[in-house]
Amino acid sequence: MNWGEPIDLYCERTDAGLWSEPFNALSNLGFLLVAMLLWRQARGRGRDLQLLNALIFAIGVGSLVFHTVATRWAALLDIAFIGIFVLIFHQRFQVRVLGVGKAKAWMGTAAFVVLAALFGLAVRTLPPLPLNGSEIYLPPFALLLWCAIAARHLRPAASRWLLRAGGLFVVSLACRTGDAMLCDIWPAGTHPGWHIVNAAVLYCCMGALLSCASPRRA
Numbered sequence: 001m002n003w004g005e006p007i008d009l010y011c012e013r014t015d016a017g018l019w020s021e022p023f024n025a026l027s028n029l030g031f032l033l034v035a036m037l038l039w040r041q042a043r044g045r046g047r048d049l050q051l052l053n054a055l056i057f058a059i060g061v062g063s064l065v066f067h068t069v070a071t072r073w074a075a076l077l078d079i080a081f082i083g084i085f086v087l088i089f090h091q092r093f094q095v096r097v098l099g100v101g102k103a104k105a106w107m108g109t110a111a112f113v114v115l116a117a118l119f120g121l122a123v124r125t126l127p128p129l130p131l132n133g134s135e136i137y138l139p140p141f142a143l144l145l146w147c148a149i150a151a152r153h154l155r156p157a158a159s160r161w162l163l164r165a166g167g168l169f170v171v172s173l174a175c176r177t178g179d180a181m182l183c184d185i186w187p188a189g190t191h192p193g194w195h196i197v198n199a200a201v202l203y204c205c206m207g208a209l210l211s212c213a214s215p216r217r218a
Contacts, residue, residue: 003071004072006070018068021067024191028060031195032057035054035060048096059078062080063195089205093151132178141166144166147208158212168200168201168204171193172194179194
């Protein structure tokens with residue numbers, strides 16, 4: 001595989017130029033803004049929250065690189081930061097919100113990885129879905145809803161934050177899925193909405209952890 005091969009996935013890109021996706025690139029500033037807003041809120045609340053906040057910043061940088069360079073290695077960088085955030089968030093959610101031990105929480109996260117991999121294999125055996133590649137984000141969406149349900153009695157405030165995140169995630173998925181479908185109508189595409197709304201999703205996810213004022217286990 002040629003990791004330096006150019007990739008053209010979104011209707012805003014019309015050539016291999018560095019700034020062929022200006023809206024897709026600049027909309028990643030939403031992640032950087034959210035990271036800055038959360039930095040003070042997470043200060044003194046635990047290194048795990050600071051790590052997650054740093055990953056939000058990294059998601060913005062990784063996506064910015066991908067939407068400018070637009071190569072296979074940049075796409076991998078983009079997805080990698082998102083995946084790492086999802087896994088660490090899930091582990092810390094179990095510890096901070098559900099009060100699960102660290103080892104058991106990692107086992108729960110490993111179980112999610114297995115289920116997500118099985119979902120990915122199942123999708124490959126089916127005819128292509130009209131989701132513009134967004135099916136890879138369905139397991140994290142399902143995980144988000146599971147977290148909201150799991151927290152509803154123990155930590156209602158955290159559950160409300162996660163339900164907001166779930167509702168916003170539906171909007172962001174619609175933006176990502178509709179990008180290719182609406183090129184003829186809106187040449188700039190709807191992918192910038194995926195970035196901007198997802199920045200709000202991540203803010204809500206962090207809000208769920210921050211709402212637990214007295215962490216059970218840091």
